[in-house]
Amino acid sequence: MNAVPSAKTAYNSTSMAPVRTSRGTEYEVFARVTRNIQSAASAGETGFGKLAQALHDNRRLWTLLAADVSENENGLPADLRARIFYLSEFTADHSRKVLSEGESADILVEINTAMMRGLRQMTEAA
Numbered sequence: 001m002n003a004v005p006s007a008k009t010a011y012n013s014t015s016m017a018p019v020r021t022s023r024g025t026e027y028e029v030f031a032r033v034t035r036n037i038q039s040a041a042s043a044g045e046t047g048f049g050k051l052a053q054a055l056h057d058n059r060r061l062w063t064l065l066a067a068d069v070s071e072n073e074n075g076l077p078a079d080l081r082a083r084i085f086y087l088s089e090f091t092a093d094h095s096r097k098v099l100s101e102g103e104s105a106d107i108l109v110e111i112n113t114a115m116m117r118g119l120r121q122m123t124e125a126a
Helices: 003-007 022-042 044-069 078-101 106-125
Strands: none
Touching (some): 022 044, 044 078, 078 106
16 A cells, blocks of 8 residues: 555655654554544534545545555455455445435544554554
8 A cells, every 4th residue: 555655745854754654654644534534524514514525535545545456566465455445435435425415424434443453453563
């Protein structure tokens, strides 16, 4: 999943930036996007604009992940790559339902949280 680090748009100066692994960076991106979804969803109708932006950012993240796992050079096991690709499609579909049909964003938060747990385990095992 090498595409996600490029998704970060804010950069600190290299002398002040903590050293992060690619998994750590992916974790931070997931954490930021997930916090934004939770915050906007908890605001109710007044947070709809922020929710739409948070869901857009989440879809962009998952689209990058799907593109990355579809590359032949991706080193993840084929089964894991397929599951990540499926989750990307599910995320896009459910995000549409949240925005147009009033579905809850809770499952998207759960999926992202599960990904964060997996990334954390991979980082600790390395």
